[in-house]
Amino acid sequence: MQLEQQNILFFTRTMEVGGTEQIVLQLCRIFQDKVNKIVVCSCGGSYTARLEEMHIRHYTLPDITKRTPRMIYKTYIALKKIIEEEEITVVHTHHRMAAFYARMLQRRYHYIHIVTVHNIFKNRRLLTVMAYKGANIIACGNAVKDNLKQFFGVPENSIHVIYNSVEEYKMIDGMESSGTDEGDIYEKVRKWKEKGYFLVGNIARLEKQKGIEYFIRSFPIARKRCNKLKYIIIGDGSGREALESLAMQMGGAASENDIIFLGRRDDVGNLMICMDLIVLSSLWEGRPLVPIEAFAAGKTIVASNIEGVNEIVADQRNGILVPPADEAALAEGITRLLTDQDKRKRLEENAYHTYCEEYSYAAFVRQTLDYYCGL
Numbered sequence: 303m304q305l306e307q308q309n310i311l312f313f314t315r316t317m318e319v320g321g322t323e324q325i326v327l328q329l330c331r332i333f334q335d336k337v338n339k340i341v342v343c344s345c346g347g348s349y350t351a352r353l354e355e356m357h358i359r360h361y362t363l364p365d366i367t368k369r370t371p372r373m374i375y376k377t378y379i380a381l382k383k384i385i386e387e388e389e390i391t392v393v394h395t396h397h398r399m400a401a402f403y404a405r406m407l408q409r410r411y412h413y414i415h416i417v418t419v420h421n422i423f424k425n426r427r428l429l430t431v432m433a434y435k436g437a438n439i440i441a442c443g444n445a446v447k448d449n450l451k452q453f454f455g456v457p458e459n460s461i462h463v464i465y466n467s468v469e470e471y472k473m474i475d476g477m478e479s480s481g482t483d484e485g486d487i488y489e490k491v492r493k494w495k496e497k498g499y500f501l502v503g504n505i506a507r508l509e510k511q512k513g514i515e516y517f518i519r520s521f522p523i524a525r526k527r528c529n530k531l532k533y534i535i536i537g538d539g540s541g542r543e544a545l546e547s548l549a550m551q552m553g554g555a556a557s558e559n560d561i562i563f564l565g566r567r568d569d570v571g572n573l574m575i576c577m578d579l580i581v582l583s584s585l586w587e588g589r590p591l592v593p594i595e596a597f598a599a600g601k602t603i604v605a606s607n608i609e610g611v612n613e614i615v616a617d618q619r620n621g622i623l624v625p626p627a628d629e630a631a632l633a634e635g636i637t638r639l640l641t642d643q644d645k646r647k648r649l650e651e652n653a654y655h656t657y658c659e660e661y662s663y664a665a666f667v668r669q670t671l672d673y674y675c676g677l
Contacts, residue, residue, distance in 0.1 A: 303414070303677045309339040309389050313381075313404060314396035315366050318347030319537070319566045320507055321591035322396050322420045325442075325466055329394070330358055332667055333674075341388050343381070348566060366399040377403060385411050396420065401433035408436070414677055418442065420466075421588030422449045422609050430454050438677060442466045442589035445609040462673055466589055467666035470657070471571035471599040487564065491576045499530045500640045503577040505570055505592050506584070508539030513583035513606065516629045518545060521552050521561055523633035528640050533561045534577065536570060574599040579639055579646070585626050587611050593621070597657035602649035604635035614661075620653040 310333060312326050327349060330340055334356060342353055343361040350360045361384050364377050381403050384390070393408070394416040395401040401417045408415050418440045423430065431454055439461045441447040447463055450456040494501060502524075506512035514535065525531050535545075542563065549561040567573060574580060580596040582605040593614045596603045605615045607623035617623040622639065624631040639646045 303392075303674055305333070305336045305671075305674060306338060308337045308391045310337055310341075310392045310394060311384065311388065311390045312340065312342045312394050312396070313400040314342075314344050315400065316347045317342065317344045317349040317353070317360065319349065321466070323347065323349050324468070324591060325418065325420070326396060327352055328467075328666070329670070330356060332670055334358070336671075339388065341384065341390075343384060366397060366403070369399070378406065382407060382410075385413070392416065394418065395437075398423070398426065398430055398433050401437060402429060405433050405435060405437070414438065416440065416674075416677075419446050419450060419588065422446055422586065424449075424453055427454060431456075438462075440464050440673065443610055443613050445613050446588050449609075464666065464669045464673065465661055466591055466594060467661045467663045468571075468591060468595050468598050469663045471575055471595070487573075488576070491573075494532060495576075497530065499532050500528055500578045501532050501534055501576065502579045502581055502636055502640075503534045503536060503574060504581045504583060505536045505574070505595070506582075507537050508535075508541040508545055510541065511585055511587075512537075513585045513626060514541065514545050515548060516627055516632055517581055517583040518548050518552050518561060519629035520633035520636065521549075523630055524636050524640075525560070527633075527637040531560065531640070534564060534573070535562065536564045536567050536573060538566045570595065571599060574601055577601060579604065579636060581632070581636065582606060582611060582615075583626075583632060584608065584611065589613070594657065594661045596621075597653040597661065600650055600654045602639065602646060602653045604632065604639065614656075616656075618649075620649055620656045622649075 314326055317323050333340055341359045343363050345365040346362045353360045363380050364373050390413055392414045393404045395404050396418050404415050415437045417434055417437045420442055441461050441463050447461050450461055451458055504517050508514055521533055546563060580601050580603045582592045582603055584606050586608055587610040589610050593603050603621040605611050605621055605623055606626040608626050612623055615621040615623055622635040624635045
């Protein structure tokens with residue numbers, strides 16, 4: 303493939319804050335000065351502002367998870383128009399339904415279809431097999447590749463593994479209070495640190511998959527061993543109201559609000575650097591960015607021992623793995639690291655080394671460009 307001749311469409315469900323959406327933004331940055339044109343389509347979200355800053359056109363489509371005949375027809379027609387008007391030569395999809403639509407239209411327009419698979423699935427076998435048929439497939443980890451082969455029967459020679467990555471977090475900007483919400487949180491962090499609080503961060507969409515309920519339930523257990531403790535939850539979602547209510551029950555309303563919900567943030571890297579520890583409490587994943595983001599910030603992690611996560615987090619080497627949906631085990635892992643500074647520091651050093659050796663952003667860029675050029 304000669305990159306400078308390509309018009310690429312990145313097609314995903316949403317451009318709301320999330321790991322998949324971060325990868326789409328990264329791909330836009332990688333290819334922006336190397337191809338003729340980039341456009342993105344999704345049902346929208348706060349990351350569309352980032353696309354606007356990059357002067358990349360975004361088309362708003364219906365939510366592709368709504369699979370009524372009317373919605374399917376409406377989406378098909380809208381996508382067909384985008385492909386025609388933008389003269390698309392490459393469609394790179396990031397969701398099974400996006401791949402389904404790309405597969406339907408490929409027979410007519412003969413573009414190159416690339417699929418990045420971000421999750422492990424064990425449902426909708428027929429839809430998935432049809433959507434991925436004939437596509438060039440990127441799996442974001444070996445666990446995802448194995449899932450594609452074993453559950454969906456995807457031929458191994460059509461799957462290429464490229465590990466997700468993030469740019470290394472180094473600089474901390476805006477740490478002084480500025481009278482804004484963003485400045486105020488850093489001022490609060492500084493005061494909490496001065497008072498000797500341990501700060502434990504969980505960065506996730508507030509949905510069932512992310513297991514935030516168990517993270518919150520671990521708080522009163524962990525506080526018995528580590529009294530000066532604050533949980534900081536970064537992210538938003540449909541479960542926020544119920545989770546805030548649960549936090550009140552777990553003691554989060556006491557002692558200056560010890561379970562803090564920050565909502566969506568654009569400064570996740572800076573906030574991670576401020577944390578003593580990161581937690582990933584997910585019930586299932588594919589190849590999550592959070593452990594890699596933590597490692598890039600020089601932080602260790604307590605994470606669910608599930609497929610995809612345990613491919614990144616090596617227990618007792620760069621983090622601690624605990625059973626999913628187990629608040630007691632989560633609390634034990636958190637307090638073990640908070641009360642053993644030497645162990646925490648050793649795991650932090652190993653975590654950063656893991657990022658540099660296995661998940662560097664430079665490697666992600668190089669492998670992605672090589673893959674495209676090889677098609």
